Amino acid sequence: MTKNATGRVDHEAELRKAGIRITRPRRIILRIVSETDDHPDAYEIFRRAVQEDKNISLSTVYRTMKLLEEHGTIQRHAFAGGPSRFEHAGEEHHDHLIDVETGDVIEFRSDKIEKLQDEIARELGYDILHHKLELYGRKRRSA
Amino acid sequence: MTKNATGRVDHEAELRKAGIRITRPRRIILRIVSETDDHPDAYEIFRRAVQEDKNISLSTVYRTMKLLEEHGTIQRHAFAGGPSRFEHAGEEHHDHLIDVETGDVIEFRSDKIEKLQDEIARELGYDILHHKLELYGRKRRSA
DNA sequence: AATGCAAATGCAAATCGTTTGCAATAAAAA
């Protein structure tokens, strides 16, 4: 995997290698998604992008998200109700707990659950390629 | 839980008990969702309903799905991209294994996973309202 | 550095799934 001077994955090089043009909007969007650690939706990415270049369009954000998704740079989450939300892919796998009241997304990981899933799939005669586990919950009020 | 003459859950009685009027459209929609064993979307339910009553409207289908969801009669699945799809909420909860090659949906259930989810949520300070676990897999070729 | 051209952009309009306002209708209560 191509890295840049800072040791991080160099998405521009990766994409260029795949024959994709690095344009000004793409560079900006790429920076936004690789620097954030939350799960912004397209409009939120657009809002941030506009601060760096007044005439980036929302269409371009959508088109770029689709492109980056296809190239595995980001991951799309379709949480119930709202718009798709995106996350910079590549770290290790984790699942999500969604706060139904605030929309907050909390990441977590459980090796036990991962292992159980494999077992279940094996029993059913399948190999798991990927999976999605979303818990929808409400913050517990301390008694 | 109220049952009717055939021994199945009597949704009409359940809803009436909750102060909800049983109208002609609702009766038809209720029958459709409780008789099917696939996961139709609102438009598909509408299409089936129209065959029984020419002037049922799509709005009524949407309104009824929301109503039934709130009363726990049905469950809503929000897949990425497409429309919400509904499923008659039977007695026991189950999760889904999706065959990525054929699109087949296999239902399964694991008490261990259910319990683990509760534990995790509790550790994070949340109460789970509902969850979604989808395994995407490929049928294992026997060696 | 200047050129050519396909790919990418911005904009507005279109599309898709879903919700809503409102006048007409029908369910249940009286």
Add this chain to the structure above:
DNA sequence: TTTTTATTGCAAACGATTTGCATTTGCATT
């Protein structure tokens, strides 16, 4: 049967996303 009130159908509004098209841009080539 009349009254009360929820529910309906319709069309228009809605939010999220996609698309057609004329213009601009990246970038490979001179």
